[in-house]
Amino acid sequence: MSEEIRWAVIIVAAGKGERAGGAGPKQFRMLAGRTVLARSVQALAAGCKGAPILCVIGEGDHAAYGAALGPDAERSPLLPPVPGGSTRQGSVLRGLQSLATARMRPSHVLVHDAARPFASPELITRVMDATLRTGAAIPGAPLADTVKRVGPNGLVRDTPPRTELRAIQTPQGFAFDSLLAAHEKAFASGRADLTDDAAVLEAAGLPVEIVDGDLENVKLTRPEDFSAAEARLSLALETRVGFGYDVHAFGPGDHVMLGGVAIPHGRGLAAHSDGDVALHAITDAIFGALGDGDIGSHFSPTDMRWKGASSDLFLRYAVERAKSRGGRIDHLDVTLICEAPKIGPHREAMRARIAEICSVPLGRVGVKATTSEELGFTGRREGIAAHAVATMRLPAEPDA
Template structure:
């Protein structure tokens, strides 16, 4: 890399949905691979820290999907950039924040940094080169469309790859899976160097076995609480805890007004440090007009799972003078347990009145308190 070895930025691609990885896991275990926890540290942060330890990059940029974007910004000091629908779009978004002449791009799925490969990339990058990529040889007999081919001519391409920034910026929007293939297709010079088995990708859930030597998730417990109030509105259907309640009035709200699920949503967000339900679903956004709160709660909890959390227990207190909650408690109990993929023994529903005191006692509305305990998903249980 001549005399410009400090003129280098790093992009870590972590905006993927982990669809292949999550497809093999049950719903309550669908943690995205970039959020596998090592202690309390997510895998993407471990990868960024590893790179930071071995080289003084001008900037370390991490791409994130839209759901993860704000959350990742809250919990780290790295520069988080909103990714796109494809790897190419995510890369181009990240390149807008790069000022260096060269950029190293790595996939978070290649979580095991090989320092020798990294420094060999630097050594091979010269003024005539547009990209340097590591590769593995193919040790087995290879067939392509029923024809045996020369395996010595095959290369399994890995990341990280070191590229000329301006060359990447000029690429057309095509479905390339890495930088070397895109640059080669656009008549750039690509140099290949030996890679490393350490750079194997974490792609499918069964690949998690490769992480067995890494630290287990922290066993700490996270507690969150939520509180919500809604006034009554005549002529509107009442929905509470995901169950329709027989009543002449419902809740005054932008959505269906399910005060129990709103409080529970806030409790989950509190436990994971995810803000509040108003930040997620604005009451000024027309798409949430009369929205089903079961769908909103499921979206929040699915997000919590995707970043590595799971519920241990939920306790919900409904404070109402009217309507009578007792006839519906069992159905509410079952409804909430199903939404949260939990056994009913992990969910508790309580109901009380205010003894005719206050706005609740005057039968003007309902309040709900919710408390949850959560922990990190222990992915090592599956090894």
Template structure:
């Protein structure tokens, strides 16, 4: 699909389950429990009602839940005319197929399949999925790399071995597909009597559809247990104290004769260059340290020692993206990145917006959360004498409360 092509997407929200592991409750199954003053499913629907490519939203519900769903829909955002319901089957797989069949005549090109009990899907994740579909991928799976050590148990409940976690990911929803491909795969699976697939990407794999992994979102959790619902309610009600952390970083590199400097990943022609083992990007080095500081993960030298020859001339983007992944693996959401450059020359102003865009891309956050500023040292000190460039960076990260 071309870069300027507009996606026409259907959305299937799977809400026919009974949610036994969350226990019984007067509000009904877990998708109808209240968090932040609204049912779980209402929060989920709101995310897609605000997402412009969603042309048609089908909610697959249990036959006993018509009234519960009608009450949940009352509290949803504008655009509810796009929502319709179909009845689900005895398994999730049957319910998804019912949703796909309901969309068969809608003319959509793609479909997103979402668990009703993932109420924290956000616009940033949907934008990543949209971009991956627009790039021509037939199936897109948001996922988070496994960080816990995995153990295999024997029949007696003892450890039978350790499972290497390299290359292992935890799958999330929404999972996105070229519509006709996933509809055909589901129909074939049903015809073959296959009802053992754990999710829709597994059916796509079985059908020979290549599935593209993209970065999921740490906050995009599935509410499974009673405590999950209680924690979600705390988060949305503001009763839990947010774990907001700020980290600072500072770096300086010497200027030597050369043809230009790299700052925030942008090369600026100049009659000097910055001396360093990598590309000497003081801005990204300082911001890397700031991110690592928010979770006590040391500094850039601990992760990328200058004595290691593999980092000679390396792009500092590698360092910053590594620090951002460490933050995410520890449950952090990057809220803000601010870099101040201190230099007599070259001029930063003409490249400021491009630098901000670079930071937003490297960190996976919106442009309005990235700031780049510059000042001179009024010709005072080593910076004033054009012997070096310094950078000060601040990062703000919100971490999930421990379970």
């Protein structure tokens, strides 16, 4: 591919997706720990490396868009989103017009539906290669079922030969100027019934090449599509276990924070933040399962922003890091080591608080306590220590 060829990606995410059920547009719904839109952005970023990605979203969906992408917005080459039109055709036109005014106007563009989160790099490469040959290429999958053409009276008109038919998918690839001109021509003529971009090009009398589609590249349309996608993704998860440890010495104060609960005590814990050893240990356990550093690498103890900070902030951040990678926390287990205060009376409150912070069921949280039989610094009542284990499932990563 020559250096002067510049690709851009448009992801159409302006629909309401009402047939999919659930609350809100389907592209913002969770799918195995990540939103459908986040998965589609990731797929296109992986298949068309380095290309800027422009999402076309519904009017008033900016907050939902930002929440749906989360940390992915930082890792992907995303352009600011633009509002779409009342139809898919109108939304794509607005995306093309936005790219046309960009500083790096692309020579080629991929257009993809946000509701197709399973586009593989191999499929994307096939589409891109064919686009460079002919100027327009779309993926199509052969039909397994016989298709009938039906009249308004409900009677069969005819049976088109199945070998001539394809179920069309996205992403679809085009020479940018040709697609923009075809869309503007369709708009000027009042055509608004074209359901994909290949049809827009066909209406302009331009050729479109078909490449092999991918049966795995399904479009999420109905509730059962989401159920099948959840089941499919659950098979691709691997179990990870992370371990965390933290300790803080006693200092001045009249309470200690443990497991997100303020427990009355004759001394406090000396720390840069609130010194909650239980939440710190759990946070590090989650980072450990992710292979994502430790609490100090994310929240430096020399950074004054975290002076006196509530430790639930750190734990929520770790949980969001796990979610952004499609992780599912299966169990959290923490053991506190101290002679005092007594943990038993506060155990259930701590479990409930940890479950709330991590958005997991209460039954997936364990809190235990023990003494060190008056041995060591905890036995001398100089401080409190905590051990934690986090068990989660995470999408399997290819071996390096």
